[in-house]
Amino acid sequence: MAIGQPANRVDAVAKVTGRARYTDDFYRPDMLIAKYFRSTIAHGRVISIDVSKAKALNGVEAVFTYEDVPKIKYATAGHPYALDRSRADVADTLLLDRQIRYMGDEIAIVVAVDDLTASEALELIEVEYESYSPLISPEQVLSKGAREIHPGQSNVIGEHQFECGDLEQGFSQAEVVHEGQYETHMLQHVHIENHTAFAYMNDLEHIVIISSTQIPHIARRIVGEALDIPWGRVRVVKPYIGGGFGAKQDVILEPILAFLTMQLDGRPVKISMTREECMLCTRNRHPMTATVKIGTLKDGTMVARHMDTLFSTGAYASHGHSIAAASGSKNTLLYPRTAIGYHARTIYNNIPIAGAMRAYGSPQVVFALESAVDDTARKIGIDPVEFRIQNGARQNDLNPLNQKPIQSCGLVECLEKGRELIGWQEKMSQRRQQTGNIRKGLGVACFSYGTGTYPMNVEIAGARIILNQDGSVHVQTGATEIGQGSDTVVAQMVSQTMGLPMENIHIVSTQDTDVTPFDPGAYASRQAYIVGNAVYKAASELREKILTYAAEMTDKSVSDLEIEGRNIVLVDQPGKAIISLIDLALDTYYHTDRGGQLTADVSHKTLANPATFGCTFVDITVDISLCRIRINEIFNVHDSGVILNHSTAKGQVEGGMAMGIGAALSEQVLIDPESGKVNNNNMLDYKVPTMIDLPDIGCAFVETVEPTSAYGNKSLGEPPVISPPPAIRNALLDATGVAINEIPLAPQVLFRHFKQAGLI
Amino acid sequence: MNQNITLTVNGREKTLNIDVRSSLLEVLRDQLGLTSIKQGCGVGECGACTVIIDDDIIDSCIYLAVWADGKSVRTLEGESKNAVLSTVQKGYVDEGAVQCGFCTPGLIMTTTSFVEKNRGKEISHEEIRKAHAGNTCRCTGYQTILTVAGKCLEPGKEPDE
Ligand code: FES
Ligand code: FES
Numbered sequence: 001m002a003i004g005q006p007a008n009r010v011d012a013v014a015k016v017t018g019r020a021r022y023t024d025d026f027y028r029p030d031m032l033i034a035k036y037f038r039s040t041i042a043h044g045r046v047i048s049i050d051v052s053k054a055k056a057l058n059g060v061e062a063v064f065t066y067e068d069v070p071k072i073k074y075a076t077a078g079h080p081y082a083l084d085r086s087r088a089d090v091a092d093t094l095l096l097d098r099q100i101r102y103m104g105d106e107i108a109i110v111v112a113v114d115d116l117t118a119s120e121a122l123e124l125i126e127v128e129y130e131s132y133s134p135l136i137s138p139e140q141v142l143s144k145g146a147r148e149i150h151p152g153q154s155n156v157i158g159e160h161q162f163e164c165g166d167l168e169q170g171f172s173q174a175e176v177v178h179e180g181q182y183e184t185h186m187l188q189h190v191h192i193e194n195h196t197a198f199a200y201m202n203d204l205e206h207i208v209i210i211s212s213t214q215i216p217h218i219a220r221r222i223v224g225e226a227l228d229i230p231w232g233r234v235r236v237v238k239p240y241i242g243g244g245f246g247a248k249q250d251v252i253l254e255p256i257l258a259f260l261t262m263q264l265d266g267r268p269v270k271i272s273m274t275r276e277e278c279m280l281c282t283r284n285r286h287p288m289t290a291t292v293k294i295g296t297l298k299d300g301t302m303v304a305r306h307m308d309t310l311f312s313t314g315a316y317a318s319h320g321h322s323i324a325a326a327s328g329s330k331n332t333l334l335y336p337r338t339a340i341g342y343h344a345r346t347i348y349n350n351i352p353i354a355g356a357m358r359a360y361g362s363p364q365v366v367f368a369l370e371s372a373v374d375d376t377a378r379k380i381g382i383d384p385v386e387f388r389i390q391n392g393a394r395q396n397d398l399n400p401l402n403q404k405p406i407q408s409c410g411l412v413e414c415l416e417k418g419r420e421l422i423g424w425q426e427k428m429s430q431r432r433q434q435t436g437n438i439r440k441g442l443g444v445a446c447f448s449y450g451t452g453t454y455p456m457n458v459e460i461a462g463a464r465i466i467l468n469q470d471g472s473v474h475v476q477t478g479a480t481e482i483g484q485g486s487d488t489v490v491a492q493m494v495s496q497t498m499g500l501p502m503e504n505i506h507i508v509s510t511q512d513t514d515v516t517p518f519d520p521g522a523y524a525s526r527q528a529y530i531v532g533n534a535v536y537k538a539a540s541e542l543r544e545k546i547l548t549y550a551a552e553m554t555d556k557s558v559s560d561l562e563i564e565g566r567n568i569v570l571v572d573q574p575g576k577a578i579i580s581l582i583d584l585a586l587d588t589y590y591h592t593d594r595g596g597q598l599t600a601d602v603s604h605k606t607l608a609n610p611a612t613f614g615c616t617f618v619d620i621t622v623d624i625s626l627c628r629i630r631i632n633e634i635f636n637v638h639d640s641g642v643i644l645n646h647s648t649a650k651g652q653v654e655g656g657m658a659m660g661i662g663a664a665l666s667e668q669v670l671i672d673p674e675s676g677k678v679n680n681n682n683m684l685d686y687k688v689p690t691m692i693d694l695p696d697i698g699c700a701f702v703e704t705v706e707p708t709s710a711y712g713n714k715s716l717g718e719p720p721v722i723s724p725p726p727a728i729r730n731a732l733l734d735a736t737g738v739a740i741n742e743i744p745l746a747p748q749v750l751f752r753h754f755k756q757a758g759l760i
Numbered sequence: 761m762n763q764n765i766t767l768t769v770n771g772r773e774k775t776l777n778i779d780v781r782s783s784l785l786e787v788l789r790d791q792l793g794l795t796s797i798k799q800g801c802g803v804g805e806c807g808a809c810t811v812i813i814d815d816d817i818i819d820s821c822i823y824l825a826v827w828a829d830g831k832s833v834r835t836l837e838g839e840s841k842n843a844v845l846s847t848v849q850k851g852y853v854d855e856g857a858v859q860c861g862f863c864t865p866g867l868i869m870t871t872t873s874f875v876e877k878n879r880g881k882e883i884s885h886e887e888i889r890k891a892h893a894g895n896t897c898r899c900t901g902y903q904t905i906l907t908v909a910g911k912c913l914e915p916g917k918e919p920d921e
Contacts (some may be wrong), residue, residue, distance in 0.1 A: 018796020242862025483860025658901030
């Protein structure tokens, strides 16, 4: 049946013909264009602002400053509403603000008839600042007497620690202890469609917002919160979107657009960010520093590990401390049979805002952990793959955080498969002492990750399936297609459970909060798992209704009937139609005395969060004098439970690995340490890998069956990005003996370390 | 300042009155509604706006519309004919080379031009990679796109009508 098939994407034809419509494709000639006036200093306060010249410019409809907007602070994070308000996201954002917290902060906004006029008007705004010295590095932020970036609020916005098992005893038992410092820098999502949205009013009350968002239902709530209007007055529509990777899991443009259209008599107003603006003023991946300590016995048994991390969220909290917290929890399952300690802090600084980015902090934490694991393996002289197999999670191990058994786990099998794919043992046995300029290295790294956010947040999903007059069905979910292939696997699920052919399943791709069943949206690799449970319930319900109706029409008993393709058949006589679905459907709609439209409309909460596992194996060549790493071969192997669609799954893994390779080798947002200015917020200077920068990418799956999922699947969207960087770092260590504890491993970084190590 | 230009777009001749400052991207999207053409940067970095002019691919965001006067432009809208996908389009579908789809129009135009120019030649993976290096895709890792381009050049694949 449909699950497990490499079915073509349901949106592929719309996309290859250019007919799929994205936010900017809903062009209206009367649309007004809004542009932010942004700060040119990183830390300070506006003393005065004069917008009169801008207002007077022909074609300018309005200019608003921090003085004109509601004094309501709101949180932008794409999390479900927290019933326990003490756990609500940090509300620290105003629509426009006179306090300046990073270079690019939003002070005023211009609305004009077109883009050019709006840009011209920005030039006419005069502003006077009082400027404070920017707090960029963690040392500056944490120094005694440092100014509060959000006055009245500590610069440490979150801190927590936990311990599983007896850490002290673990370390005292350890025969070998490794301790190291690791660092990752700021990264940018670089989704190809920049943030863009527009808003208008349908009448005098309702605001419609078309937005490139991953989280339409959350966006609606946050607009309501930011403007203090009833949430039901806001309608958010999400068409196709050109990638998000977490950057569109924050509510950035929607509140101000709702405000603007309300101020401008309901006229359509649009903000389309430029690439430079999008890279500077939306969200980034948190820079992180970590101290990792691992204690082992000489035989390779890990007995204790502790991590201390510091995440920089930048100018605003966005997801607050959640990212440091989630990533600390998710890695505990990787080596669960050991005492574990974790301490984390998240701080504000005067740099661009960090938020969710693919794998939510895990790439940073796992880079530190998996580098330290390799360092430890070397110290005790054990093969790093063996060391991981020896200590890695196995099925029925207890989850250290809740003491419940891990119900599906293929980590060891992933490691064994990856080792074989790369030819680890063979290559290692042929390895001679390397001394020349060109050296080869092999590296490995693993990860564990979650599926969704339970129990920190509710995990709710809605699905609605309607039997059409022609015997086909329409399916609506609140789960959002953002490129990952959500719509396609939903169709496969319906096909699997209802017995319908894929051609007879129509997916409504657009989410519209006025009509779409509730679901918070695309994040935490939750959707195929959480929505799967809702779709299963809805599909089973509708199937039951159809069979009951068929029984009534044919005078058979329900249990004797089955849906088979376009027909109803007897269970014991497959292939022989007793009534077609079309005839049945027509009867439900048009029979004068019986029936009615058959639908199933389900909202389902999932109360589990299964762990996923996997690893990267990489074979590299290092050119020492050129300070360059070339990847010869790279493989990811994933345990994501049952693979719903091998084609889209492979696509997710390859894309995630490419992003991981970029993070490992070339990507970094470069921030001037004095002024806080970002120097490379464009696609020329920020090095996203192009086709020529990447090697052939390989992947494989170890399929387990996750019992809490209706279809056996677990998370897959984010995990592929996690383990390539530490694997590459470990391969570099294998090749050169130089342990570089930061990424990216770009030539200038390699040069510094090779020089220090006396290699050049 | 406005000016009239005459160009062929997807096989049809058009005369347009345009602001001389506008890019080809703006004119094709806003005046002709050819919204397959995407803007990812507007300054020639990402390739999302790639179209074919005469026989070459260009970034339409940094190509002035006036330069297209007298030329022939191909966009993704013109690639499928009579409800049949071109070989390259079909390749993108079958290989799963589409995810969010935002880079896809530009990439398909690049692959199309590459395949048309290299039919019958021995082409290495390196050459395919180089030819596509002007189009950034953040979703796929390009592996599937490499496969599509390779398969479209396999002997036996006939050019589209
Ligand atoms: S939009 Fe033209 S190259 Fe990016
Ligand atoms: S498919 Fe999303 S950028 Fe290429």
